[in-house]
Amino acid sequence: MTVTGQTAGTGEPVDGRSLRRAFLASLSGTALxxxxxxxxxxxAATLFGTLFFPSGDELAGTMAAFSTYAVGYLARPLGGFVFGRLGDRLGRKRVLVLTLLLTGTATFLIGVLPTYGSIGGFAAVLLVLLRFAQGVGIGGEWGGAVLLSSEFGDPRRRGFWASAAQIGPPAGNLLANGVLGVLALALTEAQFNSWGWRVAFLLSGVLVGFGLWIRLKLEETPVFQRLAAQGDRSSAPISEVFRLEWRALLAAIFVRVCPDVLYALFTVFVLTYMTSELKMPRGEGLAAVMIGSALQLVLMPAAGALSDRVNRRKLYLIGTIAAGVWPFVFFPMVSGGSFAAVLVGVVLAxxxxALLYGPQAALVTEQFSERLRYTGSSLAYTLAGVIGGALAPLLFTALLAGFGSWVAIALYLAVTAVVSLVGVWLARDPEDQLVS
Structure with missing residues (x-):
């Protein structure tokens, strides 16, 4: 039996194969x-401070490594501006092939990059440039990946279909941590620090090939095909978003800030906190993050589907409040250095x-009109990344060093929760765009 669905904005049935292929194309690209x-x-949290930014001060090396982490976020708006505009002008599929190639190539080249010990400070310059290219690619990826799946699906199930792109981060995080964890266990510390870490980056070449195979087989989304047939494509989508849909842009930016900071805290900085403050093995932190990421593979589409049944904004409101409160529970709970406590704390975080990130793609994209969706969603995603995720690890490290306490970190996350609550207030309900 062939499963069909109604494509957003067309009223035409779409066969189940196209729906599943669009879902897989969205998920596989963002996962890569x-x-x-x-x-x-x-x-960056465990190695690059020593390999590319050596100094006698461990804190300074970590801060420098996290600075290049931030570069990846700071580069995203450029990707959002360039590829978002192209996505609304040329189509979702073409742009997503370009973003996949850009990010995958940059990552592969990091795997063969000489370190400070080989070419001195020029190694750090090259690392920053490649990290910048990664950020540009991801900046143009997210908006298109969300539309790729959601514009093939029934708008009444937009939360579920759009969640395909949201599964990418935990899937990619799980795979990356798994590969690095296996390498760390299989190799001596000297071997891992010398060449073992490179394997994880070189594997991206294989993943790029698979992602391209999936995306090249997919047709353009029916929504964009209709816009192109009607000649209803914006000639200046960036300026139109800022002029005509500025409230939607603010709402979409604000709702993303808290989840970005929460994710940076419990997948990146937590590794540094465990090793430097709690004196726990690096492998235990990686294990906790991997288990939590594995659960997110199921929880994110479930949360997206739940947001199709209940009010999406109210669900997001509940998740944001929980995010703002959780660090005040987590840090006292793990103060004794117990792996069980860290595991429970990271998994619940x-x-x-997942409760936020699963419905987020639908909540963001439905703020914008069809003809400006790629641009508006990409700008919101990338600009929020600069405000939230880009600076988070740096600020976490600086706050801990400056105040010597986790309280400042928890307060910082609480402030970002308030920002996202303002975004929920500004956002319109999904029912306003049910048929588009």
Whole structure:
């Protein structure tokens, strides 16, 4: 039996194969790009401070490594501006092939990059440039990946279909942490620090090939095909978003800030906190993050589907409040250095993140009109990344060093929760765009 669904804005039935292929294309591409990003994040938290930014001060090396982590976020708006505009002008599929190639190539080149010990400070310059390219690619990826799946699906199930792109980060994070964890266990510390970490980055070449195979087989979304046939494509989508849909842009930016900071805290900085403050083995932190990420693979589409049945804004409101409160529970709970406590704390934090991140794609994209969706969603995603995720690890490290306490970190996350609550208030309900 062939499963069909109604495509957003067309009223035409779409066969189940196209729906499943669009879902897989969205998921596989974002998983690959977040594998690349997560591999760098873990390496920045544990290795790159020594390999590319050596100094006598461990804190200074970590801060420098996290600075290049931030570069990836700071580069995203450029990707959002360039590829978002192209996505609304040329189509979703073409742009997503370009973003996949850009991010995958940059990650592969990091795997063969000489370190400070070989070419001195020029190694750090090259690392920053490649990290910048990663960020540009991901900046153009997210908006298109969300539309790729959601514009093939029934708008009444937009939360579920759009969640395909949201599964990418935990899938990529799980894969990256798994590869690095296996390498760390299989190799001596000297071997891992010398060449073992490179394997994780070189594997991106295989993943790029698979992602391209999936995306090249997919047709353009029916929504964009209709817009093109009607000649209803914006000639200046960026300026139109800022002029005509500025409230939607603000709402979409604000709702993303808290989840980004929450994710950075419990997948990146938590590794540094465990090793430096709690004196726990690096492998235990990686294990906790991997288990939480594995659960997110199921929880994110479930949360997206739940948001199709209950009010999406109210569900997001509950998740945001939980995110703002959780650090005040987590840090006292793990103060004794117990792996069980860290595991429970990280997993529950990522459950809260899934409650937010699963419906987030639908909540963001439905703020914008069809003809400006790629541009508006990409700008919101990338600009929020600069405000939230880009600076988070740096600020976490600086706050801990400056105040010597986790309280400042928890307060910082609470402030971002307030920002996202304002975004929920500004956002319109999904029912306002049910047929588009």
């Amino acid at each position: 790009e977040w594998y690349d990003f997560a591999a760098y994040s873990v390496a 990522l459950v809260i993140h």
